[in-house]
Structures are given as C-alpha cells and as structure tokens.
Amino acid sequence: MKAKIIVMPKKTVLDPQGKTVQHALESLGFKGIQEVRIGKFIEVELKGGNKAALKKKMDEACHKILSNPVIEDYEIALK
C-alpha cells in the first residue's frame, strides 16, 4: 500500500513562495487567480494491508516528523 501525504502551510502562516508564484502567474497573464499556496507531497511505500492500522501509523509519523503542527497541516490518502 502507498501513503500519499500532502503537507501544507497553515492558513495563518505566511507563504511568501506561494505569493511570489501567484504574482508570476498573474504577470504571465493567467486571470482569476485568488491565491497560491505551496506545500509538500510525500509518498511512503508501506508493507501490510490493514488500512486502519497503517493510517494510524502515518498519522503518528506526520505528527512526529513529516509535518510540524505549529506551522503545517497534513492530509493522508492510502491507496
């Protein structure tokens, strides 16, 4: 099974990278862009098939190291 994890800066945290990319898109003529935020995408290959147990394990991993709860939120999708 594979865990696909998205880590994003919290809404309250400044994302200057996202802002800069937003400005770049606008200056290239892309219209109607409201906001750009940039995060991370992490793939973890997992052994075992118990989805609930793997989800719990990945939750723990996200909390301990893969994200920093002070500044980031995360989402886990198991496939």
Added chain:
Amino acid sequence: MKFGIIQFPGSNCDQDAYHVLANVFSQPTRYVWHKDSSLGDVDCVVVPGGFSYGDYLRTGAIARFSPAMKAVAAHAEAGGLVIGICNGFQILCEAQLLPGALIRNKGLKFICEHVDLRVETSDSPFTNRCQKGQVLRIPIAHGEGCYFAEPALIKQLQDEDRILVRYVNNPNGSVDNIAGICNEGRNVFGLMPHPERASETALGSEDGRLIFESILRAIVSA
C-alpha cells in the same frame, strides 16, 4: 566553566563557537558528536548554526531526533543552560524545547548582514550583562529565520518576559520582530543572529561577547 558544542552532519558554525569559547574566553570546551548519547560534564551546551542534515524536510527536523539532542533535552530539563544559534534555534524549536517555529524569510532571500538587536530584558542567564534597551550589532546569516507563533503564544512570551532580543529593523518578517526567545525556565535560549561571529574586533563587532559573558556570569553565580 565547561562548554559542549553539538556537531551534526552539516553544522558549520561549530568551530566558530569553539574558537570563541576556547580561545577568546579560555574556557574548557569540547565537541559532542550527534551520535553521542551523553554530553559529559558540561555547564552549558551550544547547539550551533549550519545546515544540519542538509536542512532536509524542514530546518532542524531531522537533527532533533539525534541521540545528542535527547541528552540536550535532559540537560535542559535538569536546569542546565542551552543556547541555540541560528540552525540551533531552529533545532530547539523542532525539539519543542522552545515554542514556535522558524519559516522561510518573508523576502525569500538568504540574508547575510550585520543587524541591530535590541535587548528586551536583562533578566536571563544570556543577557544579564546587557542593559534593557541596549542595541547590539550582530550578524545574521539565514534563509529561514522568520519566527512564527500564534498570537496567544506571542502574548504569553511577552507577558512572561521571554522575548530576549528583537530586531530594530525586521529583516525577515519575524512576528513581533522577534530575534530570540527563552523557555519558561529561562535556561534555554534560541536566537537567529550569531554572537560567536561578533566576539572579536577583527570581525567588526564585539557585541556578541556580552551574550557569552552573561552565560559565564550566570554559571559562576549558580
């Protein structure tokens, strides 16, 4: 006074800190390798600047799990002094020995320059040789030095007099101009500027000496 300096793969201010403590201040100083689970007999631990573990994932994220950092946490818990400089500050935040986090500079640029720091309190083992309001000229060199914490935490830091130094002119977007904070016990201090790079006249400023002289005074009077 005995100092220990943690060395991670990617630390690059460890030798600067060693030079200042061992040669400028003539104190017994030793390196502690990141795999060592004991600090030995030290009064104060320096978590130095650099790019520990290549800054992979987040600055300080990997370093915090090293055996040496477990020993640093135990040292701090027992009331021992810890100073984290630059990457060391980032590591102490990741290790939750200090609250908040350090994120990308607002202007996205790596900034390497001398800045003015205002000492906000002399009530700490790291600033007791300074006057409140005194301005120190000390260099910064970082890409991820923007201090972030939620407003409730900032208020708590302010109310508890735990913001030890602020930027006079905020270079990186840090909340409330924060350049350095201490923990609740006031024995753990993290700051982005480099006092070890401002401790000799040849380097353009000696203002950083006050931080180390404060530590020496705190240890002597402890």
